[in-house]
Structures are given as C-alpha cells and as structure tokens.
Amino acid sequence: MEAPELPVLDAYAHRDALHLIAWCDECRRWHFHDLMPKSGPVAAFCHSPQSAYRPAGYVLRLMGPAPRWINQDLQRQSRGTQKGPYDLVQRRSW
Numbered sequence: 001m002e003a004p005e006l007p008v009l010d011a012y013a014h015r016d017a018l019h020l021i022a023w024c025d026e027c028r029r030w031h032f033h034d035l036m037p038k039s040g041p042v043a044a045f046c047h048s049p050q051s052a053y054r055p056a057g058y059v060l061r062l063m064g065p066a067p068r069w070i071n072q073d074l075q076r077q078s079r080g081t082q083k084g085p086y087d088l089v090q091r092r093s094w
C-alpha cells in the first residue's frame with residue numbers, strides 16, 4: 001500500500017489505445033492520461049484551481065476497456081454537452 005490517503009479514480013482504456021480516461025468529480029468531466037502511467041499517483045489534470053485533487057494528484061485504477069456508454073459520453077464531452085456518469089452506480093452492469 002502506498003499513499004493510501006490519495007483518492008482513487010476508476011480509469012478505463014480509451015479505444016484509441018493511447019490514453020486512459022477517468023471521470024473527475026471535481027471538474028465533472030473526463031480526464032485523459034497517458035496509457036499505463038507509472039503505478040502510483042499521477043498529477044491531476046484538473047482545470048479547476050479549486051479542485052481537491054490538484055495538490056497531490058490521484059491514483060488511477062484500471063478497470064478495463066471503456067464501455068460503450070463512456071465512449072458515447074466522451075463524444076458528448078467533445079461537443080460540450082456531456083452529462084457524465086451521474087448514475088454510474090446504476091449503469092455499472094458490464
């Protein structure tokens with residue numbers, strides 16, 4: 001166990017095979033990280049200077065390939081209309 005005080009974000013492999021994506025509760029948007037970063041904390045990619053993740057970063061926990069609804073949400077984000085996984089718990093059925 002290392003840095004147990006850091007938040008852990010579920011991360012998914014993007015279908016471009018180059019990035020991991022993780023939902024940020026602080027920014028309410030998806031953050032992109034390089035695929036397979038070093039284990040341990042990564043720097044928060046938050047845009048908000050008030051983000052609680054910014055000082056120390058967070059830990060990415062790889063969950064597997066991004067399911068289709070995440071890809072769809074990413075497309076909405078790129079168009080500025082993403083909703084985010086507000087109902088992530090209910091939809092976590094893959």
Ligand SMILES: [Zn+2]
Nearest residue numbers: 024026027046
């Ligand atoms: Zn963020």
